[in-house]
Amino acid sequence: MTLNVYNSLTRRKEEFKPLKKGKVGIYVCGPTVYGHAHLGHAKSYVSFDVLVRYLRYLDYDVTYVQNITDVGHLTDDADQGEDKVAEAAKKEKKHPMALAEYYTRSYFEDMDRLNCVRPDISPRASGHILEQIGLVTILLKKGYAYAANGSVYFDVSKFKDYGKLSGRNVEEMLAGARVEVSPDKKNPVDFALWKKAEPNHIMQWPSPWGPGYPGWHLECSVMSMKYLGKTIDIHGGGLENQFPHHECEIAQSEAANGVQFVRYWVHHNMVTVDGQKMGKSLNNFITLKQAFSGAHEKLTRSYEPLAVRQLILNSHYRSPLDFSDAALFAAQSGYGKITETVKAVRKRMDTAKEGPIDENITGQLKQLREKFEAAMNDDLNTSVALSVMFELVRLAQKLLEDSRTTQGTFNLVDVLFDRLGGDCLGIVKEEYQQIGAADEELMDKLVNVLIEQRNEARKNRDFAKADELRTKLDEMGIVLEDKPDMTTWRTK
RNA sequence: GGCGGCGUAGCCAAGAGGCCCAAGGCGACGGUUUGCAAAACCGUUAUUCGCCGGUUCGAAUCCGGCCGCCGCCUCCA
Structure with missing residues (x-):
């Protein structure tokens, strides 16, 4: 059995085969750092964390790149509006880079608590302006882009495959367009590669087209290319970014390089609150810090970070997760049960008597591992994988009740908790806080x-x-x- | 309006033609154990998968219609 993942590009589950044997390059769209991370971010990054963890469990040499967007992401569509980071900085009376740094640290802090393995590379958009200018230059030279009034736009009409990921065609989009069109564009669906900066705009860089800043879509293309090559194995992101963000990434990258950009597109679904998408713009979000402290009107108590993680793993990454205090409460109880069992097993490991390992138990553990792997291989069915953890809990509890259980047997149980619950799912810790x-x-x-x-x-x-x-x-x-x-x- | 998806027990949720009179978790109830408790264990908790038709020897799973909900088409993980 090998890993099968749902590829948004083909709309099918496909057997995962990396470009280079044994190696995987994965790029995940990271956060725009202008506020604290909320539960929606948690679902995203926990989902991809499990993917990375499982690939490593399968012995792949994984390079995980996840960007930090600190410039270029506008509040409105890609052509009007203010830069999100700049706007928030103005409100908080900070330099945009200071604000971005503050929320970047906050983000890493929250992700650490959720037990998300840090990406190997966390590149900042602002640190790759030269590379972005370089890509725009190539696109201009190849005739896929045009400059107008200090800005540069991608000419969608030149790229035949535009729409292949999100399954839409340009004519339909023109008909349904709800966006005010910039007069500089040849075509309403064209998107900005480089934006002209007004003199008072704080974040701006010199370019061949005058002072400006990069369009949002550009950074992901440039940074994934730089660190993972022209064709990458996996690109992950939220479903809501499938269009236009990912579609534009494909257009830019494939137009510039002439080769396939991404082999497997993996999209996760959204977190909703009362049936509505949790998002900054709707102002209905619960930050992770609030969830961990309980300081939110929708929460009845504080929750352990890994209980939040367990809630996310309880459903499939491609299903929407409707947040409720009751669901989180249930996850906390279940998480507590697993944790207490693991702790009890580890404690008994030292004191249990020596002796032969029960063959019957060895067989049961092997079956559990196989069931777990089968579930994970099936497009990361963490829901079933979690159910295996509970089967293991039940088995462990029975062994704990029995004073005859040997050290060796407890050892095997602990190994399974570590490998499956720890390495793959990230809900079992190596060490629990002790008195010292x-x-x-x-x-x-x-x-x-x-x-x-x-x-x-x-x-x-x-x-x-x-x-x-x-x-x-x-x-x-x-x-x-x-x-x-x-x-x-x-x-x- | 266009594109995509969802609707499974009190709640969360897996299952995608026969292994399903449908995993697992939470909750509830009953029991075992205990001096009592806690914890744990055992059992019960959907003859049924939004509704109505159809295909099939066989459907929660496929097809059609209807109802309800969501996402994207504008920024959002």
Whole structure:
């Protein structure tokens, strides 16, 4: 079995075969950094994080590039309107680059908490102005673009394949056009490659066509080419960017290079709130910082970052996710159950007796792994993959109930939690926060002294004393669990 | 108006012609265990997949119609 992914270009699930054996180049449209990341961003970047993680699980050598848009993204269509970053900077009375830096850091902070593996390269649009000017120059030379009044536009009529990704044709778009057309354009569907800057525009660069700044679509073409080559294996992004953004990327890149730009287009669906798309423009978004702290009117409590991650993985990346507090609450409960089980397994790994590994368990674990891989190979069916994690939880709990379970058996269970839940899904951590690694052993000894005292009291039917000990420990955040022939403890 | 998609239990959600009288999670209820609790475990919770027709030996899955919802066509992950 190999990985199959849904390719938006062919509208089919296809077997994934990279251009170069064993190597994968993947480019994902990153955020425009003019505000804190919200749950919509989380769905996007968690989805692609799982793709990258799974490719690495399959032993591919992956180069993951995800841009940071800090210039060129306008508030209106690609030709009118203000630059998003510049506008936000004006409001916050900061230099646009300071604002972009602030939100870039915020973004990485949130993604780290969601356990998204950092991209290998996070190129900034503003750091690639020369390359963007270079691409515009090539397009002009090849006759795919024209300069007008200090700006440069892509001549859509020259590129026959325009519309192949989003499945629309130029005539239809002309008929349905709702955008005010710039007088400089030959054709309403032409899009800006380079925009002339007015003198008071802060972010501007000199160019052969006068001072200006790049069009939004340009950066992704240029940066993916620079770091991954003219033809890349996978390009990821949100469904809402399929048109015009990705369509324009294809036009620019293929016109300039004369070769296929992207082999597999992977698009994820949107997060909605009350059935409406969550977005900055609708102002109905919940930022990740709000979700983690609970500081939002739609939230009844704070949520662990990985519970948010689990909510996202609970549905398919190509399905829309309608956000609700109830759904997040459920994900938090489920996530907590997995976490507690993993912690318990790891704790018992050290204390369990030595002995042979149960063959029956080995077989069951193998089946679980196969089921997990089959699900992931089928266009990253994380929903089913998660269900496998819960099957593993149930199996682990049964083993935990049994004092005869050996160290080796627990070890195998832990390996599966690590490989599947950790490496692939990113919901199982390598280490959970403890009192401090050095103190952990001491802590365990101390609590065990108290457990012994309590069990002594229980044996003597002195329940008042037993309950007092339990209550006191509970107040300190330590929960005791009485099993048939032993008592274990965990932190709350 | 054009293009694309969705509608599965109280909630989230997988399944895409027979393995489905439909995974998994949350919640609820009953039980086991326990001195009591907590946790865990076991069981119950959709004879049915928006509605109506059709194709087929067989449909949640394919086709047609209807109803409802969403995305894109303007910035948005």
